[in-house]
Each structure stands twice: as structure tokens, then as C-alpha cells.
Amino acid sequence: MTGIVALGHDHRTMTLAKWMQQNGLSPGAVAEAAGVHLVTVYNWRRGRRLPKAERVHAIARRIGAPPHLLRPDRPDLFPPPAETV
Numbered sequence: 001m002t003g004i005v006a007l008g009h010d011h012r013t014m015t016l017a018k019w020m021q022q023n024g025l026s027p028g029a030v031a032e033a034a035g036v037h038l039v040t041v042y043n044w045r046r047g048r049r050l051p052k053a054e055r056v057h058a059i060a061r062r063i064g065a066p067p068h069l070l071r072p073d074r075p076d077l078f079p080p081p082a083e084t085v
Contacts, residue, residue, distance in 0.1 A: 016069045017045040025063075033063045044070065053077060 014022075020030060027041040034041070036059075043049035051059050051070050056078060060067040067078040 014066075014069060015072075016065065019065055019069055020045070023064075030063050034059045035062070 020027070027038055027045065031038045031041045040049065044051065050073065053071060053074060056067050056070050059065075060070055066081070068075065068080045071078045
């Protein structure tokens, strides 16, 4: 799989699980695109595990997700988009 294109959504209040649901992506599709095991995606969605910070941008590009959804615990490294006025 070459990657997954994200649809437009409000990413300020989005979680990875919600983003996947709204983009019609199964955990299997995300696992294949990200090059990780299916259990890894389930753990990301449930917040049990998080991708290593150095891999976040590569994974985000491959699955078409905003990086902050993969590491919501690190807004200093992966800030959510600023609100538009």
C-alpha cells in the first residue's frame, strides 16, 4: 500500500480512533500502511502504547494522519493545528 489520503476534518478535537473511523480506515489498513503489526495499531488507538517520537512523522505521512494524533502526549513536538479565527 502506498499510503492513505486523509479527508478534511477538524483535527483539534480528533483522536486517532475517531480519525480512522471518519476516514473509513480499519486497523488492518493502518497497520499495513504504517508497516506495523495490527496489535500495535490497537494499542495506539487505546493509548496503551505510542509510536516512538522519531518515527511519528514517517508513520503520519504513510497513513495520512496529522502527527499530533499519534503522539498527543507531546504537543511540544507535535502541536495540533492552531485554531483559525
